[in-house]
Amino acid sequence: MIRKLHTVLPHILFILLIILILSPSVDGTAQYLPFLIVCIAIEASLIANHKKRVANDIGIIVYVFLIVWEFFTAKVGLKNAMLYPAPENVFAIFPKDYEKILEGVFSSLRLMFAGFGLALLFGVSLGLLVGLSDRLSSVLMPIVKVISPIPPIIYSPYAVALLPSFRAASIFVITLTIFWPIFMNMILSVQQIDRKIMDSARTLNVQRGSMIWNILLPYSLPGIINSLTVSVSTSFLVLTAAEMIGATSGLGWYIKYHSDFANYSKVVFGIIMIGIIVTLLNLLITLLRKLLIRWR
């Protein structure tokens, strides 16, 4: 009985939410259509995943949140309506402002990918170099241990001032954020490579170039991808924070700019966009992992 209730509860909540949306709202509430579409999209994905119990649980939480949000902002009407935008107003931002938003998203993503590319390039190659040389690693490791824990975001105001453009500054800061974990990971995996693998490679008389390409890199790949997973969220945090300081585009700028004008509908929408993008980036990495590491 309770079980059955549990499976239908999210759908009951969905219907409740729809009724709530369609009932009259307080003045100043925007068109409800975009919000309605979002709700239907949530319900559709819930139905697609109806066999998973956890999807049901998540659905319940999301709907309860949306109902509370919708009820107190659009139906009851809070005193500081400007500070608490109704979901209708938030989701109505997209059709109104999508050019600006997508431009911001792409500008942020371009910087991210540039940073990722550079960090991978330098992290992997320098990590290999340092990991392979005992002398280099014993000299550099103490220095690295001092520098690497400094949160790279600290550099951003200085980098903005120092480097020719904001683009260059944020790429620098993002690169640094992702670089350290990859670099450290690479050094460790080269130095602590399984002796059995190393012995096997040595008895095959593997030459140095092939040792790097066919043994050390594939051996370190899972570690690199794992550190990317962690870095995605932090680097996005660093980027948006940097955008708040000195950019004229990007999601961080979008949120900061509109909060200066007290346009909190746009602020909340920007926040939601960031959540969506970080999730998509994480999915991309999961996909990458599945594609590249089929051997365990």
Added chain:
Amino acid sequence: MGKISLDNVKLNYTDNGTVYNALDGLSFDVKEGEFVSLIGSSGCGKSTALSVLSGLRDPDSGTLLIDGKPTTGTGKNRGVVFQHYSLFPWMTIIKNVEYGIQQVFPDMSKKERINEARKYLEKVGLADFVNKYPFQLSGGMQQRAAIARTLAMKPEILLMDEPFGAIDAKNRVILQDLLLNILEESEEKKTVVFVTHDVDEAILLSDRILFMDQKKISKEIVVNFQRPRNRETLMERESYRSLRKKVVNLFYYESEEKSEVEGGEGI
């Protein structure tokens, strides 16, 4: 002159500042085409001896001669099969073998390498598993693939470090027979040094068994059974049983003596 000749090889290793003796004046010769087993209780230095032969470790003093030439480091004339993990987990079985071939014959075309790899994998009964990754295979099958890779590299000398030590009894017998057959069928006779602590395995496979104790060779027994050998007919013979008894006595006698000295460590 032997194919392999170890002369008074000494090797130490240091752990936390304490120096341990790993090999203490190890000397023996192996003739071309001969199959020699190194047998002894754990800690006697037999695996270390093999790592000197393979070139993974160079002796602190004494010499390793191969074909009469002083040798250090690994070389293409020697192929090694370890107890665990000889295969690279990120390469499929056939890629593992092909990669091994590539190291020895860099001028061979990829197509030739793949054909060659397939041929050797068929030989060890893995024709249907060539595109699997090592983690998808059982320990026994992984070991077959490792043997195929080593053989495909056509080394003159085969060094095997307890290759069947981690495999269940049934598959172990199958693999021993497989190795016996492959070696007897191959055109040029391989020189083999085989580390084991299994008495039956040693007798079945070897021309000569060397006993190791206290980090050097203590005794040797010649196994004169005719080749090709067959496990069933061999084991029925009286001469096999008496030889086995002799080996077992030697083996356990050495172990007992050792356990008195070192307080039961070993066996």
